[in-house]
Amino acid sequence: MTKITLDESEIPRRWYNVVPDLPSPPPPPLHPGTLAPVGPEDLAPLFPMELIRQEVTGESYVAIPDDVIDVYRLWRPTPLYRAHRLEKALNTPARIYYKYEGVSPAGSHKPNTAVPQAYYNAAEGTKRLTTETGAGQWGSALAFACAQYGLGCEVWMVRASYDQKPHRRTLMETWGAVVHASPSRATNAGAKVLAGYPDSPGSLGIAISEAVEAAAGGADTRYALGSVLNHVLMHQTVIGEEALKQFAAADERPPDLIVGCTGGGSNFAGLFLPFLREKLADRANPVIRAVEPAACPSFTRGRYAYDFGDTAGLTPLLKMHTLGHDFIPDPVHAGGLRYHGMSPLLSHMYELGLFEAVAKQQRECFGAAVTFARAEGILPAPEPSHAIAAVIEEAKRCAESGEQKVLLTALCGHGHFDMSAYERYLSGEMEDFELPQDRIDTAVAGLPQVG
């Protein structure tokens, strides 16, 4: 089989929480003023109670509400593909599988968490959600999800992307969202930036400040985050749970290698956490590998330390692999991977040695994406092209060694809104960025002092 599909009845009915299965829990977020662990009351202005509960739950599983399943089935279960044609193109004895999340309406894995976040907010009386978005993948997922539950959606989109990527903005507007270029005059945070720098191209950090301010200011308005947090990673485990069933349905042995790209960590976690559960129970033994951009290498070159989640320093302090909240990554095309930090849960697990990480330059990734597109048809987004590059690298190793390894990766989205990046690659204009150590040293020197 090329495409291993599951019946709608096989959509997972519960999300998997890895925390109870770990030898130790991840260090808690800290209040930046008191340095005490953050409690539910600190988060209540921003998130509904059920999501706060899920963020800290000790249960191994959380039931997925029927009303969430009802939206999931617009695109779930997603297909698992055996990449026969790519294997042939690479002349490799490896068996390559990819789990494709680009079939969602928003074209990525992001709706897996946008939908439950919108649902729990609607259930607790929220009327409007705010968020920030860079290239627009998360913003469009939330706009879609809000349309499903009749919630208003306001998105602060980094000005540079707002101007350069009008199509993602139109996609959000088609689903009914209001999209602001950030910095905007709609918030004090934005107005303050514009007063000093009227032509500011914006940043994710500024956009977060605006979205958080707008949420904190409205009684029936809350805020939604698309990666990094525990509950977001947990929602994404539907990916790996389905993949496990699909491997069984295909009568294939568990993968020898699982590869995913990491920005905040949610798509990678969504795929591998259920397989890790099997590994911890001695039912499988995959090598698990994160792939990050060489321009933003939080795992491979960052510090494991408490840091702010945003540039402006408004969020709780998170213990994570970070390049420093002042770090500004070079403008690689994988906008979804340009984040200075990393999921605290994944950071903790990396320290425990539960997976490994590598960094890739973007030209190798786009080269891999073009090879993939010509063989398999699907055009990958710039983010998963990092995972594909690592899979192709491994498949070529197998071609040399003769090993019949089973490789699995997450193709977390399509590249239909990223064609200008492909155009730059094909025209030979795309550049790689070397990241000098002193830029990292300077940024991590600005880490907050904790304890």
Add this chain to the structure above:
Amino acid sequence: MTKITLDESEIPRRWYNVVPDLPSPPPPPLHPGTLAPVGPEDLAPLFPMELIRQEVTGESYVAIPDDVIDVYRLWRPTPLYRAHRLEKALNTPARIYYKYEGVSPAGSHKPNTAVPQAYYNAAEGTKRLTTETGAGQWGSALAFACAQYGLGCEVWMVRASYDQKPHRRTLMETWGAVVHASPSRATNAGAKVLAGYPDSPGSLGIAISEAVEAAAGGADTRYALGSVLNHVLMHQTVIGEEALKQFAAADERPPDLIVGCTGGGSNFAGLFLPFLREKLADRANPVIRAVEPAACPSFTRGRYAYDFGDTAGLTPLLKMHTLGHDFIPDPVHAGGLRYHGMSPLLSHMYELGLFEAVAKQQRECFGAAVTFARAEGILPAPEPSHAIAAVIEEAKRCAESGEQKVLLTALCGHGHFDMSAYERYLSGEMEDFELPQDRIDTAVAGLPQVG
């Protein structure tokens, strides 16, 4: 169920040819010089013999080669959706189904024929295929298909689209195609136009001339067409064959109404022909309805007459509903429906009263597409938004009458490369076009004299 999927093993193994089931065959194409029916030898410079054979076959079924199935299964079977959430939004007792072809790598139904066309060409020794494309949907489908069989692909893309829609061009290039802006200096036909009009924005007619000239000039080069011809419509019947199985799997009775949009006719035909077979055998009784743009109403306001398939008058004469080969449709956003003629086979069947046709203005269609996107998530291409508008119209009628009709439509592609059209609609800048009768009268006055 929301999404009715089929196992890979249920991909149809043969295409359905409706011609033997009709009370009379469609009138043959004529050689424009001799006015005699066109024979295989006239077509051999442009098409491989197997496609010429399929164009005129009297068999009811043609077997699909295994090597074609092997590519089909990258995305087939495609899902049939029950539009529960749209029904709820419309508060209608109608049961709405849509067959979604946007899951193909090129994002539309076009690869259903691009793949076998590339396959038969490769099998008969063709090294390179040429074609024309307007907005780029057909060109990208052929580029994808050629990549699958190692064929070169050269696409003449109408200059206006080439400049305005660079992303479709990049998509074709990613799959390895060479894309020319038409008119180009690469052909005599193009050079001639440019000599008289250096800034020509091009037209589909000019692009066809260029692609045909380039194919005729090369011993191992042939030409491919994305709609209109019998073999193209036949390849699309995989859509309706799957839908029939999916209706059975969903335990649903046959549809009361089948709706599709028509430009050249291939996606509409692909959906309804297998259901028509059932109707002719008294196993179903659907009303079948074509929806065309009011700006290009070949069925509803065109003449049924012999005309050229292209603007320059290079093709055989085809008996079809036509607005005249000189007719230039107003610039509606559904580029795939802006064709002066219509499939001769469908034209013949329309004369036989086997289906009906209506015309729609584009603002109604985009309004329907936005309603659809907010309910079902998927963003329709401008072309199928015409079919969606007609389905919503019928569903609203059912809401008034209380009828529990079963409605089926073809959602033949997504709109990810058409966001600028959505932007115009949402900003209130989209216009409708009234088509005065004298423009049609003038154009049909230029029809060739036959018999």
